[in-house]
Amino acid sequence: MMVEIGVEEIEDIALGATILGTGGGGDPHVGKLVAKQAIEEFGPVELLDPDELDADDFVVPTAQMGAPTVSVEKLPSGREAVASLDRIERELGETADATMPIECGGINSTFPFAVAARRGLPVVDADGMGRAFPELQHETFNIYGVSGTPAAVSDERGNTCIIETDDNDQLEWLARGVTVRMGGVAYVSDYPMTGRQVKETAIPGTMSLARDLGRALRLAEDDAMDAIREVTRESIYGEARSLFEGKIVDVQRRTEHGFVFGHVDIDGLDGDEGSTMRIEFQNENLGAAVDGSYVATVPDLITVLDRETGGPIPTESLRYGARVRVLGIRTPEIMRTPAALDVWGPKSFGLEATYEPLADHP
Amino acid sequence: MTNYRIGIDVGGTNTDAVVMDGDDNLRAKTKTPTTKDITTGILSALDVVLDDSGVSEDELDYVMLGTTHATNAITERRGLNEVGVIRIGAPATRSIRPLLEWPDDLAEAIGNNVAILDGGHEFDGRLLNDLDEEQVRAQIREFADVDAFAVTSVFSPVRDDHETRVAELIREEVGDDVPISVSNEIGSVGLLERENATALNAALTSVASEAANAFVDAMDERGIGANLYFGQNDGTLMSVDYAIRYPIFTVASGPSNSVRGAAYLSQVENGIIVDVGGTTTDVGAVTEGFPRESSVAVEIGEVKTNFRMPDIIAIGIGGGSIVSTDGGVTVGPQSVGYKLTEEARCFGGETLTATDLEVAAGTIDIGSVTPDVGVETVEAAREYVRECVEREVDRMKTSADPVPVVIVGGGSILVPDDIGGASEVYKPDHYEVANAVGVAIAQVSGEVDRIYSLDEMDREEAIQHAKDEATENALAAGADADSVDIVDVEEVPLSYLPGNAVRIKVKAAGALDH
Numbered sequence: 001m002m003v004e005i006g007v008e009e010i011e012d013i014a015l016g017a018t019i020l021g022t023g024g025g026g027d028p029h030v031g032k033l034v035a036k037q038a039i040e041e042f043g044p045v046e047l048l049d050p051d052e053l054d055a056d057d058f059v060v061p062t063a064q065m066g067a068p069t070v071s072v073e074k075l076p077s078g079r080e081a082v083a084s085l086d087r088i089e090r091e092l093g094e095t096a097d098a099t100m101p102i103e104c105g106g107i108n109s110t111f112p113f114a115v116a117a118r119r120g121l122p123v124v125d126a127d128g129m130g131r132a133f134p135e136l137q138h139e140t141f142n143i144y145g146v147s148g149t150p151a152a153v154s155d156e157r158g159n160t161c162i163i164e165t166d167d168n169d170q171l172e173w174l175a176r177g178v179t180v181r182m183g184g185v186a187y188v189s190d191y192p193m194t195g196r197q198v199k200e201t202a203i204p205g206t207m208s209l210a211r212d213l214g215r216a217l218r219l220a221e222d223d224a225m226d227a228i229r230e231v232t233r234e235s236i237y238g239e240a241r242s243l244f245e246g247k248i249v250d251v252q253r254r255t256e257h258g259f260v261f262g263h264v265d266i267d268g269l270d271g272d273e274g275s276t277m278r279i280e281f282q283n284e285n286l287g288a289a290v291d292g293s294y295v296a297t298v299p300d301l302i303t304v305l306d307r308e309t310g311g312p313i314p315t316e317s318l319r320y321g322a323r324v325r326v327l328g329i330r331t332p333e334i335m336r337t338p339a340a341l342d343v344w345g346p347k348s349f350g351l352e353a354t355y356e357p358l359a360d361h362p
Numbered sequence: 363m364t365n366y367r368i369g370i371d372v373g374g375t376n377t378d379a380v381v382m383d384g385d386d387n388l389r390a391k392t393k394t395p396t397t398k399d400i401t402t403g404i405l406s407a408l409d410v411v412l413d414d415s416g417v418s419e420d421e422l423d424y425v426m427l428g429t430t431h432a433t434n435a436i437t438e439r440r441g442l443n444e445v446g447v448i449r450i451g452a453p454a455t456r457s458i459r460p461l462l463e464w465p466d467d468l469a470e471a472i473g474n475n476v477a478i479l480d481g482g483h484e485f486d487g488r489l490l491n492d493l494d495e496e497q498v499r500a501q502i503r504e505f506a507d508v509d510a511f512a513v514t515s516v517f518s519p520v521r522d523d524h525e526t527r528v529a530e531l532i533r534e535e536v537g538d539d540v541p542i543s544v545s546n547e548i549g550s551v552g553l554l555e556r557e558n559a560t561a562l563n564a565a566l567t568s569v570a571s572e573a574a575n576a577f578v579d580a581m582d583e584r585g586i587g588a589n590l591y592f593g594q595n596d597g598t599l600m601s602v603d604y605a606i607r608y609p610i611f612t613v614a615s616g617p618s619n620s621v622r623g624a625a626y627l628s629q630v631e632n633g634i635i636v637d638v639g640g641t642t643t644d645v646g647a648v649t650e651g652f653p654r655e656s657s658v659a660v661e662i663g664e665v666k667t668n669f670r671m672p673d674i675i676a677i678g679i680g681g682g683s684i685v686s687t688d689g690g691v692t693v694g695p696q697s698v699g700y701k702l703t704e705e706a707r708c709f710g711g712e713t714l715t716a717t718d719l720e721v722a723a724g725t726i727d728i729g730s731v732t733p734d735v736g737v738e739t740v741e742a743a744r745e746y747v748r749e750c751v752e753r754e755v756d757r758m759k760t761s762a763d764p765v766p767v768v769i770v771g772g773g774s775i776l777v778p779d780d781i782g783g784a785s786e787v788y789k790p791d792h793y794e795v796a797n798a799v800g801v802a803i804a805q806v807s808g809e810v811d812r813i814y815s816l817d818e819m820d821r822e823e824a825i826q827h828a829k830d831e832a833t834e835n836a837l838a839a840g841a842d843a844d845s846v847d848i849v850d851v852e853e854v855p856l857s858y859l860p861g862n863a864v865r866i867k868v869k870a871a872g873a874l875d876h
Binding site for chain 1: 451452453454455456457458459462463482484485488490491516517551552553554658756757758759760761762865
């Protein structure tokens with residue numbers, strides 16, 4: 001059965017992607033509007049299960065990279081990511097059969113749908129982060145041996161830059177530099193791969209998970225937590241757990257190397273009274289400790305929800321006095337192998353913690 | 363010189379007025395019902411305070427008015443201009459058209475005339491694209507019949523040349539009479555929100571000019587030759603001309619006036635202000651005597667905007683709140699509103715309101731009947747109100763440290779004096795007209811909100827540049843040069859942006875130049 005993504009599904013994906021964004025990933029608002037206008041203009045987009053891909057299908061992921069502050073001001077022309085995809089096709093002499101997000105949390109959850117609508121392509125229901133991460137090497141594609149290049153980086157003027165490296169860390173480094181020259185925001189196509197590589201390396205089902213989470217939150221009348229729990233129970237992730245409930249009593253932030261580092265302290269309420277949780281973040285939430293002991297760390301998902309509305313709160317909006325519930329979701333197996341933890345385990349973000357997967361239930 | 367001033371605040375339920383003398387002492391005050399024809403209510407409030415104070419019309423130097431006229435026009439889609447919305451930023455920005463997220467009826471009410479044309483800048487001031495003047499002229503001619511223009515250019519908070527040039531081209535093509543709103547004067551970084559605020563502003567200029575003219579005529583009718591000012595969202599004043607050009611800056615002047623007035627009456631410069639009205643209670647924060655600004659986009663008429671707005675939480679508790687005793691005792695959010703004197707039990711009506719409880723408890727004496735309410739119900743309702751207020755006060759705080767809390771507004775009696783998290787609770791004299799006092803004592807200000815690249819100048823230079831510009835803006839708004847102070851400096855480094863970009867916001871304010 002063909003699954004279609006229309007305007008309403010885009011709304012849901014954007015909301016669900018805020019949970020999967022674990023506090024970061026950029027505000028999905030702009031991406032959502034870009035996708036909505038493209039779908040209104042060109043029609044709905046087919047969401048393709050990775051199992052439906054042929055081994056030699058050609059999949060070209062698309063994404064935005066750069067500064068969120070710029071992306072809310074210099075909105076895209078809408079053609080940049082298409083231009084990057086076109087450029088990869090020319091470079092490799094192949095026509096894309098589908099596009100795919102590289103990240104399912106935050107702003108990049110919705111851009112591929114705009115590309116797909118304009119080019120008449122399906123979007124593969126999968127991605128390479130399973131959440132939000134800051135850089136281009138934070139990809140299962142990278143971890144399991146797919147080359148990030150040739151990659152194309154484009155701006156709104158139609159300028160396109162092709163990058164060829166033998167190392168995906170170098171791709172991140174060079175693409176970031178080009179992005180600055182392009183005005184702080186650019187649109188990339190990287191990790192071009194075959195259907196077989198998608199099946200072997202991508203995290204399946206993440207777009208439909210975002211959509212289902214968003215829909216559940218939108219329709220949740222009583223307890224947002226129950227709705228989220230129900231959706232995650234059916235997924236390849238672990239069932240969502242409520243890690244802590246309390247009131248924010250302190251937020252500290254500092255900016256280094258273009259990233260926002262910091263932590264938030266939450267004093268327990270009700271069942272958690274008497275305890276304090278500290279969440280450390282680098283754009284995204286990285287680790288949550290209760291009274292000094294970690295209860296969840298990257299790559300598992302840690303998302304702060306408004307205790308009353310159930311709405312996810314990004315790290316930049318955390319402030320004193322907010323009543324919150326902290327949610328933990330275990331990541332799929334493919335994201336927590338030793339090879340994966342080398343790239344995005346707690347130590348790679350400077351946390352003094354050993355990764356312990358979140359259990360389904362306390 | 364006598365220096366008498368009148369402050370008038372037109373609220374949804376009451377029009378309040380005060381007379382203040384040159385030393386900021388309150389000489390007379392009144393609360394009168396707001397009338398459908400707002401001018402009538404203003405004039406009757408004016409007559410009462412002039413009479414009570416014994417101050418004659420020609421002794422008045424200033425009359426300051428706080429009004430939510432513009433807000434109501436948006437909510438009711440009434441009297442809005444047809445607007446030509448021009449965005450300069452192509453080929454960027456074409457993926458999201460202007461007004462995409464607006465409610466259909468509001469977009470139609472302003473005519474749905476939108477265009478995206480070549481031009482704009484990058485975050486660091488580099489050119490994004492050249493302005494195509496012939497293209498702009500052609501578009502202006504196409505919009506020749508609109509009542510007002512709204513012009514937004516990409517990164518105009520960094521460089522405003524393209525907006526300025528388009529405004530000149532509009533003048534050349536259609537003359538000087540059509541109002542033009544340019545976005546760099548209205549909002550900050552965030553194109554859609556700034557464009558929305560600019561379009562709303564352009565839509566409001568006719569309504570604003572009608573209201574301002576009615577106000578001016580009313581003053582003429584009473585033979586008042588004083589200078590007229592309007593209260594704006596940041597708790598400062600603007601001239602009549604400025605209010606006609608920037609009506610959007612008046613939409614939240616009510617709560618801002620209350621914050622300013624409460625701070626003045628209590629002498630609390632930093633703390634939390636609780637303004638209890640007839641239907642709602644507004645909780646806000648005062649920082650160095652001014653209302654704290656909201657750091658997130660604020661919706662007006664369901665449209666996201668990002669211009670300066672006070673950080674206010676409104677809760678549904680006020681003097682007219684309906685008290686429910688089904689199960690636990692709750693107060694609000696339903697209210698009898700302006701029908702308090704018909705429906706409340708103390709006036710012989712059928713509905714149990716928050717006011718009735720206090721009449722029953724003997725803390726206030728209004729109406730003709732003393733409602734029969736058990737002491738435990740009164741206690742439970744007070745506890746409910748206390749918990750709601752404590753919670754919002756806590757949410758307005760920025761740390762766990764106890765802070766002063768000032769309670770003002772007609773319904774102040776509903777809020778107990780012991781608020782958790784408060785270092786002290788103040789209910790100052792004249793608390794019931796704090797909003798009118800707030801607009802009467804207001805200063806004039808100037809602001810700057812820009813992105814600076816620290817590759818081009820050092821940090822100190824950038825901040826000084828912003829301070830100078832804010833001061834100049836305050837002087838242009840009518841501030842006395844000797845009294846202008848920098849009241850706020852905010853510096854935000856932009857993440858993910860090498861090149862040392864920093865956003866600097868500065869506000870300067872000073873007393874009116876007498």
